[in-house]
Amino acid sequence: MTITAEVAQSRTGGGLSPIDRLHALVAADMEAADRLIHERMGSAVALIPDLAAHLVDSGGKRLRPLLTLAAARGCGYAGEKHVKLAAAVEFVHTATLLHDDVVDASTLRRGKLAANIVWGNKPSILVGDFLFSKAFELMVETGDVNVLGIIARASSVIAEGEVMQLKSANNLATTEEHYLQVVSAKTAALFAASAEAGAAVTGANASLVTAFRDYAHNLGIAFQLIDDALDYSGRQAEMGKSVGDDFREAKVTLPIILAYARADEEARRFWTRAIGAGTQTEGDLQRAISYIQDTGAIRETHRRAAHYADMACAALRKIPSPEIRDALIDVAEFCVSRGY
Amino acid sequence: MTITAEVAQSRTGGGLSPIDRLHALVAADMEAADRLIHERMGSAVALIPDLAAHLVDSGGKRLRPLLTLAAARGCGYAGEKHVKLAAAVEFVHTATLLHDDVVDASTLRRGKLAANIVWGNKPSILVGDFLFSKAFELMVETGDVNVLGIIARASSVIAEGEVMQLKSANNLATTEEHYLQVVSAKTAALFAASAEAGAAVTGANASLVTAFRDYAHNLGIAFQLIDDALDYSGRQAEMGKSVGDDFREAKVTLPIILAYARADEEARRFWTRAIGAGTQTEGDLQRAISYIQDTGAIRETHRRAAHYADMACAALRKIPSPEIRDALIDVAEFCVSRGY
Numbered sequence: 285m286t287i288t289a290e291v292a293q294s295r296t297g298g299g300l301s302p303i304d305r306l307h308a309l310v311a312a313d314m315e316a317a318d319r320l321i322h323e324r325m326g327s328a329v330a331l332i333p334d335l336a337a338h339l340v341d342s343g344g345k346r347l348r349p350l351l352t353l354a355a356a357r358g359c360g361y362a363g364e365k366h367v368k369l370a371a372a373v374e375f376v377h378t379a380t381l382l383h384d385d386v387v388d389a390s391t392l393r394r395g396k397l398a399a400n401i402v403w404g405n406k407p408s409i410l411v412g413d414f415l416f417s418k419a420f421e422l423m424v425e426t427g428d429v430n431v432l433g434i435i436a437r438a439s440s441v442i443a444e445g446e447v448m449q450l451k452s453a454n455n456l457a458t459t460e461e462h463y464l465q466v467v468s469a470k471t472a473a474l475f476a477a478s479a480e481a482g483a484a485v486t487g488a489n490a491s492l493v494t495a496f497r498d499y500a501h502n503l504g505i506a507f508q509l510i511d512d513a514l515d516y517s518g519r520q521a522e523m524g525k526s527v528g529d530d531f532r533e534a535k536v537t538l539p540i541i542l543a544y545a546r547a548d549e550e551a552r553r554f555w556t557r558a559i560g561a562g563t564q565t566e567g568d569l570q571r572a573i574s575y576i577q578d579t580g581a582i583r584e585t586h587r588r589a590a591h592y593a594d595m596a597c598a599a600l601r602k603i604p605s606p607e608i609r610d611a612l613i614d615v616a617e618f619c620v621s622r623g624y
Numbered sequence: 625m626t627i628t629a630e631v632a633q634s635r636t637g638g639g640l641s642p643i644d645r646l647h648a649l650v651a652a653d654m655e656a657a658d659r660l661i662h663e664r665m666g667s668a669v670a671l672i673p674d675l676a677a678h679l680v681d682s683g684g685k686r687l688r689p690l691l692t693l694a695a696a697r698g699c700g701y702a703g704e705k706h707v708k709l710a711a712a713v714e715f716v717h718t719a720t721l722l723h724d725d726v727v728d729a730s731t732l733r734r735g736k737l738a739a740n741i742v743w744g745n746k747p748s749i750l751v752g753d754f755l756f757s758k759a760f761e762l763m764v765e766t767g768d769v770n771v772l773g774i775i776a777r778a779s780s781v782i783a784e785g786e787v788m789q790l791k792s793a794n795n796l797a798t799t800e801e802h803y804l805q806v807v808s809a810k811t812a813a814l815f816a817a818s819a820e821a822g823a824a825v826t827g828a829n830a831s832l833v834t835a836f837r838d839y840a841h842n843l844g845i846a847f848q849l850i851d852d853a854l855d856y857s858g859r860q861a862e863m864g865k866s867v868g869d870d871f872r873e874a875k876v877t878l879p880i881i882l883a884y885a886r887a888d889e890e891a892r893r894f895w896t897r898a899i900g901a902g903t904q905t906e907g908d909l910q911r912a913i914s915y916i917q918d919t920g921a922i923r924e925t926h927r928r929a930a931h932y933a934d935m936a937c938a939a940l941r942k943i944p945s946p947e948i949r950d951a952l953i954d955v956a957e958f959c960v961s962r963g964y
Contacts, residue, residue, distance in 0.1 A: 329787050383753060387746045406727045409749060410786045413723060416753070417780035420760055424773040432772065433764040440757035446750045447669050 302614035355482030358608035375419035382412035438477030445469025475504030498599035506592035542581035642954035695822030698948035715759035722752035778817030785809025815844030838939035882921035
């Protein structure tokens with residue numbers, strides 16, 4: 285039995301989701317981080333906090349700052365620096381979302397109109413830059429240059445991942461390996477850095493820092509795989525996103541890579557037109573969903589995600605705090621089960 | 625006699641411009657910074673160095689890293705950290721140029737097609753983010769968290785300034801004071817931070833650090849005022865920019881503020897249509913240039929710039945190195961005389 289299956293069996297959720305329960309474990313720290321987030325996104329230029337609040341207060345799960353706070357707690361930290369880091373990683377994440385939505389011309393984000401639709405591309409780009417800078421100001425205040433390096437490196441890796449993704453659009457020759465490189469860079473890097481920074485700032489030993497990093501890195505990959513599956517599950521409207529965004533952008537994600545590999549002649553012609561050439565007509569999204577479902581590509585994507593969730597949980601073996609360890613294991617399990 | 629006038633009288637340029645001469649004073653350091661710039665903009669994702677090189681190697685003056693290196697030299701520094709800071713401030717500058725050109729939909733930059741035209745907006749946004757992150761990675765390597773804070777604060781102020789500028793477009797009620805706030809934020813902040821960081825990293829005393837900062841802050845304002853004047857001088861094609869970019873964007877810069885304040889009834893109707901409403905037809909740019917020239921708005925903008933150049937030079941009184949001091953005074957003088 286895999287760790288994930290074990291977890292699913294042994295831990296039955298109450299009314300709260302595992303993410304809510306992890307929130308509850310670090311509730312005071314998260315409240316402090318939230319106060320700091322709202323304080324530091326302030327500016328005499330009113331458009332900045334208005335636009336930032338649109339995204340910051342849109343009901344995001346605060347997964348990355350949660351990882352920072354949980355890692356610090358899991359290391360037995362009694363200081364205050366992790367709160368600044370938590371606010372900083374949420375700012376980095378928010379900045380990348382603002383820029384991503386411009387790059388992808390997204391219309392919806394977390395069930396609301398995307399900021400680029402409400403205010404236009406220009407303010408979205410600039411407020412992203414503002415929040416990114418504010419993230420570094422917060423990190424500077426910790427005085428911990430090592431931790432700053434962790435987040436700075438993740439930030440440049442994210443940008444690399446986004447450019448890689450841009451270049452693999454329309455390319456049906458994209459391999460699963462290349463796709464995983466993109467996911468690792470554009471999503472898992474900030475998950476990993478968020479947890480690593482939270483652990484490192486406590487002065488914890490290297491193996492503990494690595495454990496939290498490895499957990500979050502694998503969680504990030506699992507999380508993105510599920511996200512990419514949801515874009516073809518036909519239920520993503522419930523997730524507050526536009527239906528079929530990846531398809532319209534002709535992004536070659538794992539569901540497409542797997543479906544294309546298993547496609548018959550007719551399906552290959554479809555993928556070559558709709559994704560390879562990017563020529564789409566009405567009904568194409570439904571047809572894509574059918575092909576993806578029929579070839580088992582969604583099921584297979586979920587299986588891959590479960591593998592990374594298992595890896596995430598396995599990395600936690602060395603964590604001394606059973607409370608944090610169990611809560612993080614539940615989160616990993618929940619992330620791969622969401623949206624079914 | 626003002627300091628600037630004095631300088632103009634006493635220092636006659638040879639074949640090299642004052643900026644070239646300042647370059648020559650820190651030539652070895654600048655070569656090291658250039659090597660670092662090219663090394664750190666590298667990536668396995670080839671589009672990143674390709675796009676970055678398009679701008680980095682387009683013949684920019686490297687004014688900001690020059691300020692960093694000159695300030696460190698002026699403090700008698702014998703270490704290596706200033707080279708990393710110089711590369712970092714050039715990366716921050718390059719990132720803001722990439723994002724600005726997307727925001728302004730610019731077509732030309734330094735006499736070449738802008739990156740957003742060659743590669744599109746998406747890679748420009750993402751490579752900007754990449755370079756911005758790389759700037760912080762470089763600063764982390766200095767281990768000097770104080771200096772990191774100087775650049776991080778400047779970066780958020782730049783973004784604030786850009787948003788302020790966006791909001792004052794089309795607004796003929798923009799005051800000169802508000803315009804100076806924008807210029808101070810979007811341009812002078814990074815000039816100031818570049819010099820301040822170069823001085824601070826040497827461990828120089830606070831008054832010396834402040835002197836370099838004040839010099840560069842005032843130089844930055846003078847520089848931007850001249851830039852804004854050049855956009856209506858009818859000679860900006862020589863500067864490698866698109867003619868009348870500010871006008872087409874309906875940016876309310878000082879030449880327009882001054883010309884509008886001195887406008888007769890007919891000219892006011894013109895400005896209200898072309899800038900206030902942003903409704904422009906052929907021949908409008910020439911008409912704007914005529915109004916601006918006829919009201920003396922360009923001459924007045926140059927006079928304001930000369931004032932800030934004087935302030936810049938005055939700040940240098942405390943600098944112990946006469947070589948650096950004189951070279952920086954010449955640069956300030958040159959910046960307000962360029963493009964005549």
